[in-house]
Amino acid sequence: MPDALAPFRDLLGEGGVLSEPDRTAAYTLDHRELMRGQTEAVLRPRSVAEVQGLVRLARAQGYGLVPQGGNTGYVGGATPEPGRRQLVVSLERMTRIRGVDPLNFTLACDAGVILAEAQRAASEHDLLLPLSLGSEGSCRLGGNLGTNAGGLQVLRYGMTRDLVLGIEAVLPDGALFSDMRTLRKNNIGYDLKQAFIGAEGTLGIVTGVVLKLWPAQAFRATAWLQLSAGAPVPEIAALVRRETSDLATTFELISASSLGLVAEMRGADPGLRAGPGGAVLLELQASSARIPLDDVLMGTLEHLMEQGFVEDAVLAQSETQRRAMWAIRETIPEGEKHAGGSVKHDIAVPVSQLTAFLDRGGALLSERMPEVRLSFYGHVGDGNIHYNLVVPQGRDRLAFTREIEAGIAHDLYAIAIDLGGSFSAEYGIGRFKRDLLARYGDPTRLGLIAAVKRAFDPEDVMNAGAMLVEPPDA
Amino acid sequence: MPDALAPFRDLLGEGGVLSEPDRTAAYTLDHRELMRGQTEAVLRPRSVAEVQGLVRLARAQGYGLVPQGGNTGYVGGATPEPGRRQLVVSLERMTRIRGVDPLNFTLACDAGVILAEAQRAASEHDLLLPLSLGSEGSCRLGGNLGTNAGGLQVLRYGMTRDLVLGIEAVLPDGALFSDMRTLRKNNIGYDLKQAFIGAEGTLGIVTGVVLKLWPAQAFRATAWLQLSAGAPVPEIAALVRRETSDLATTFELISASSLGLVAEMRGADPGLRAGPGGAVLLELQASSARIPLDDVLMGTLEHLMEQGFVEDAVLAQSETQRRAMWAIRETIPEGEKHAGGSVKHDIAVPVSQLTAFLDRGGALLSERMPEVRLSFYGHVGDGNIHYNLVVPQGRDRLAFTREIEAGIAHDLYAIAIDLGGSFSAEYGIGRFKRDLLARYGDPTRLGLIAAVKRAFDPEDVMNAGAMLVEPPDA
Structure with missing residues (x-):
């Protein structure tokens, strides 16, 4: 043979x-x-x-x-x-930084470059690649592109799509689509590179990418906010945008329950508390010392306290304090794991509907699964909320996951969609959410998805089974 | 009959x-x-x-x-x-503002809404729609989407594509593609709305759009810079980004020749001068009085003068002075018209290649058309330069236009493309640049454009003849 x-x-x-x-x-x-x-x-x-x-x-x-x-x-x-x-x-052996153009604020890379390496290549030129994710030490740019990754700084810099200027991809017939131009403005017919972003590898194999950079944000001001009872998070987020003139790069809502998971894991009080309305990690960044970030942050906090939205706030007085605040936010996934793991719901709603979602989701859970602990947190300035159910003690993680995903998850998604939201803010469809796409995608949209797939990949060579339940010509 | x-x-x-x-x-x-x-x-x-x-x-x-x-x-x-x-x-009778969501920073409109009306709807809520063009009093949002319009504030806010969250479009078979969600994060399969942006109406008729808004930028600081001889514009633009922490919304290069056209039209000295390296109109904007814009601008200018890049600068001390500076920039097209009209080249290059383009383009013109006046200006912070040739006195505008577009324009585009640039930064292809697309588009790219067109519009109902020279199945 x-x-x-x-x-x-x-x-x-x-x-x-x-x-x-x-x-x-x-x-x-x-x-x-x-x-x-x-x-x-x-x-x-x-x-x-x-x-x-x-x-x-x-x-x-x-x-x-x-x-x-x-x-x-x-x-x-x-x-x-x-x-x-x-x-x-x-693409783990295609890890070449092809070039940084500091005057054009662009970075060209192989698609196999690890995100943290790309960040490093930018920072060597005193520049910032703002894409930032929990997995940045191991995820690769091609995957970030294929999933249109979001992450921690979407509020100010947008999703991966907003950062991409150029793409090079091998098509299903082996031809090379090369559009590695480093231009911010280039209207020369359909912007085909958009098709590969968020396509989850179903249209071709992305081999290269050009990303936008920003001046390094060397100056920061960070605060931990304790929200008052009933504090309206959408209004607070809007005020923060206005009062900081959009210098806020981080607006992370942290629920008391998520904070509790961190405390349990550490076996110690994390030192910072949530107010009755939860907590917010707020950070401003600037590339120039001419921007008085501390004053801007202080003034913003005073304004929020005058409005009665914030009970108390702690300003990071040193890099150590700042890191301690961030460590809490970053430890939440570990805290969930320590408690037995969690089932994640990657929900987005219009920012204005966030409170409605939390109210309706909370009511549903209290009624149907009162024993399950909820951990919610996220970059709510962009409408994204991580809404995670902690695996109850003694339950098998996989079995519980399957139970949730076959059951109450659908009701949570239905609430989100009813509020103009989405069942997938940043993770994508892959193989686990194909059925959700088929359920919630209207026929016209699904028909166009199939038509595009057929146009690029008529033989279904590329990542068959991802995103689409059936091959496109079925 | x-x-x-x-x-x-x-x-x-x-x-x-x-x-x-x-x-x-x-x-x-x-x-x-x-x-x-x-x-x-x-x-x-x-x-x-x-x-x-x-x-x-x-x-x-x-x-x-x-x-x-x-x-x-x-x-x-x-x-x-x-x-x-x-x-x-x-779509001139479809002009309904469908809604503003101030907490979500979004605006939903019919596609027939005039851009200035959409700006007004946002500003009534103390919000900003940053898309801004010379034709904003008469262009309509559907056209802005179809052409992926750029305009005056791309440096900070991006092209139309960067502003669009949702689209509704009637497909060539009459079906409705409706994706009017107001979400910043929504990864649920191919982002089909991207296909309609910049498609010049060849894939369907856009009937509705959801746009991102920002807090109104009520605070401004504006300056007129006289550049030193040989001042490196790309370096200056990069320094401005860094020193102002990207609060600069405007960085308009204005050549001495363009300024001269304004003076001739007015029959008077415009009151502001270009330095040997030309002039720059620089504006910073913020949504909060907490940002000391005047200080930031002053500090930035001092830095540029220390570097020897700027000879002199005038800060607008009042709204009247600010308007006078803007009036010069906005009068350039009129100045060209007054001189007999101009042939426009809508060129983009990587910002780092701008000086190289101006040098090579200038040498070409001196050699081949020494009698023709050049007027160049533009939002060079995004690599876009309006490179216009003034119709010589006594020449017929249309005949001269055709001569240029059949001749030296190709050489200018070839220089731009050699520098990694484009023959169409923001105007698009339409019917006048089809041949350029066919010439400069590589076969793989052209093949994909045809495949996408076929997937959406197999019978070539929509805007046949725009962008594509041949129908897609020819």
Whole structure:
């Protein structure tokens, strides 16, 4: 029996094809460990030409391909499905910083570059790449693009889509779509690169990217706010935007329950308290010392206290204090894990509907699952809320996850959608939310999605099974 | 002979169908008066349902459709072509502001709303719609979307694409694509609305739009800078970004020659001078009085003078002085018209390549057309430069335009493209730059454009002839 992988080994070299199950295992298990995928091999190209070559080979031999970045996604978008004969394409050996243009404020990279490395390349030139996620130490730019990643600084800088100026991608027939221009303005026909952003690897394999940069934000002012009972978070967020002249980069709502999880994990009082309305971590940043950030922050806080929205506030007086505040926010996921894990709902609503969502969601949970602890927090300045249910003690995490996702999750999504919101703010569809897309996508929208997929990938080579329940021509 | 327009009259009412040549003439002449189009009728729907109805009728009767906003485009994108049997669809009767959500910072509108009206609707809530163009008093949002309009504040707020959260569009088969969500984060499959932005009406008729708003920028500081000889504009622009912490909303380079045209038109010294390196109109804006804009601007100017980049600067001390500075910038197009008109080149280069472009472009012109006056100015902070050739006295404007566009324009575009730039920064392709797109678009890109067009509009109903030289299946 001929070795179907031999041509791939010829093309990519021995280290370029992993086929032993113990070597491929890490690539076939999704980040949340909910799905064990299956593949004959993981392909690890070193160049754009090798990506083009492997795409042509795969197509000729009837393999499907699953592009994978850091494999840190939450929805199984990079996991090869059993029964589909899919090879994984990992860009982990394509990690070249192609160039920084400090006067143009742009960074060009291979798509396999780890996000933190790209941030570092920018900061070496005293510039900022504002994309910032919990997984930035292991996620890769191609994955960020494929999922249109959001993260911690969307309020000021937008989603990944807002940061992308150029893309290079290998199409399902092996041709190269190259649009690596570093231009902010370029109206020359359909902006095709938009199609690859958030497409979850279903239209091609992104191999390169040009990102916008900003001047490094070397100056910061940070505060921890204790919200009054019934404090209207949307109004507060709007006031903060106005009073700080949009210098706020962070507006993280932290519920008392999320803070409690941090305290339990640490076995100690975290030192900062939530008010009756919860807490907010607020940070302002500037690139110039000419902006008196402390004054702006103080004045804003005074204004919020005069309005009765904030009971008390602590200003970080040193970098140590600032880090302590951030550590609380960043420890919440760990706190949830320590308590037994959590089921996450990646919900977005218009900022103005946030209170309505929290009220209605809270009422639903009290009625149907009074025993379950809720942990909610998030970058609510952009309408995104992480609404997580902690796995009750003694329950199996996976079984509880499946119960929630088959049950009350749908009711939470229905509330969000009723308020003009979304069942996926930033994680995407992947393989775990296909049914939700099919349920909530209207037929016209679903028809266009299928038509676009067909236009780019008529043979369904690229990441079949992600996003779309059926192949596009079914 | 049956009246082919009768069903349209039944659908839209008498005022909804203009067919007398004197009524349609204004809709068939492009804004620059370079092309006299031809149509049997202009259709003026009042509702989304009427748009759907007219699309179905047109398709059934073999008419093509040309969506038109304010007809202020520069590239003939909204002009019905002789020989194509196209009806114009004007959204000028769909002008409803659907709603402002001040806490969510969003505005929902019919696509026929005039840009200035949308700005006004935002400002009534103390909010800012930052899209701002010379034609804002007559252009319509649908046209801004279709062309991905840029304008005066791209430096800080981005292009139209960056401002759009939601779109509603009637597809070529009459179905309604409705994605009017007001969410900043919503990753639920392909972001199809992106396809309609900058598509020049070739994929459907945009009928509604949701735009992002910002807090009103009630506080301003404005200065006029005289640049030193050889002052490096890209470095200055980068310093301004950093030193003002990106509070600069305007960085308009104004050449001595453009300033001269203003002086000639006025028959008087405009009161402000260009330095040997030209002039820059610089403005900072903030939404809060807590930001000491005057100090930030002064400090920035001192820094630029210390570096030797700026010889002298004038700070606007009153709103009157500020308006006088702006009036100079805004009068340049009129100054060009007064001198006999101009041929515009809508060029973009990476900001870092701006000086190289000006050097090479200038050398080319001195050699080949030493008698022609150059007027260049623009929002160079985003890499866009308006590079206009003044029609020499005694020459016919149209004949000169055609001579330039068939000749030296190509050499200027070739320089821009060689520097990583573009032959169309913000005007788009339309009917006047189709040949340039065909020339400079690589085959893979052109193939994808055709595939997308086919996926959305297989019968080529929508704005045939715009952007694409050939119908997509030719």
